Amino acid sequence: MKKISLSLAIVAAMGLGAVGSANAANNGKLVFNGTLTNITCDIGAGTGASPGTNPGEINVDMGNVSFSEIGRFADNKLATASPIQLLVNCTGGAAQYNTVDMRFVARQGSGLDNLDQKLLRTTGAADGVGIGLLNSSYQLMDLSGNETIDAPLVQDGAGGATAELNFGAVYVLNGASTNPGNADGFLPFVMDYQ
Incomplete structure (x- = not known):
């Protein structure tokens, strides 16, 4: 189930990156956070x-x-x-x-x-x-x-x-x-x- 959490974080980060690029010229960054488990x-x-x-x-x-x-x-x-x-x-x-x-x-x-x-x-x-x-x-x-x-x-x-x-x-x-x-x-x- 952590895969779901990770994918949601990626989608959220991509959305934030898109918002940030509207205010900035040609640069920005994606910040990825997640956890992998064996469960x-x-x-x-x-x-x-x-x-x-x-x-x-x-x-x-x-x-x-x-x-x-x-x-x-x-x-x-x-x-x-x-x-x-x-x-x-x-x-x-x-x-x-x-x-x-x-x-x-x-x-x-x-x-x-x-x-x-x-x-x-x-x-x-x-x-x-x-x-x-x-x-x-x-x-x-x-x-x-x-x-x-x-x-x-x-x-x-x-x-x-x-x-x-x-x-x-x-x-x-x-x-x-x-x-x-x-x-x-x-x-x-x-x-x-x-």
Whole structure:
């Protein structure tokens, strides 16, 4: 999974280099940062999720929700939340690691909601709503920050390990006028092992 982290860093560095070259004449630099590990892990869908059609995708069904059942971020109205469980299965190189941290990259997904930057922007016909993530303590997370979902790696004694990441997702009003319709979104994530 560190390969994903490294590729995101390269894309970000390339984007920063392009911005910098607009202000500078003919020079600049790319700064590459990354870490290579021996750990090999797969992330699969558990309860509340299903495999997507493309590798690495995990589908979460948010259900058919009425605007009257959801509230603003501060209201912490979570009755319609969809629980999500991801299963981490490391087949080798895990002996030196104790935890897995899942961090989210909303800006590279459907983006942060324009009216409430703590939420994921939705795509589709619906207006007035964003998607909020719930941490393992069932509290809304601020997607514009650095919050992570963390879990211990359970060693199997043969260099492998497993972990369960339990969290949730819920529709949250963003303050705009509401309009019914599809409210989809996508949220890239990176797994860090420590």
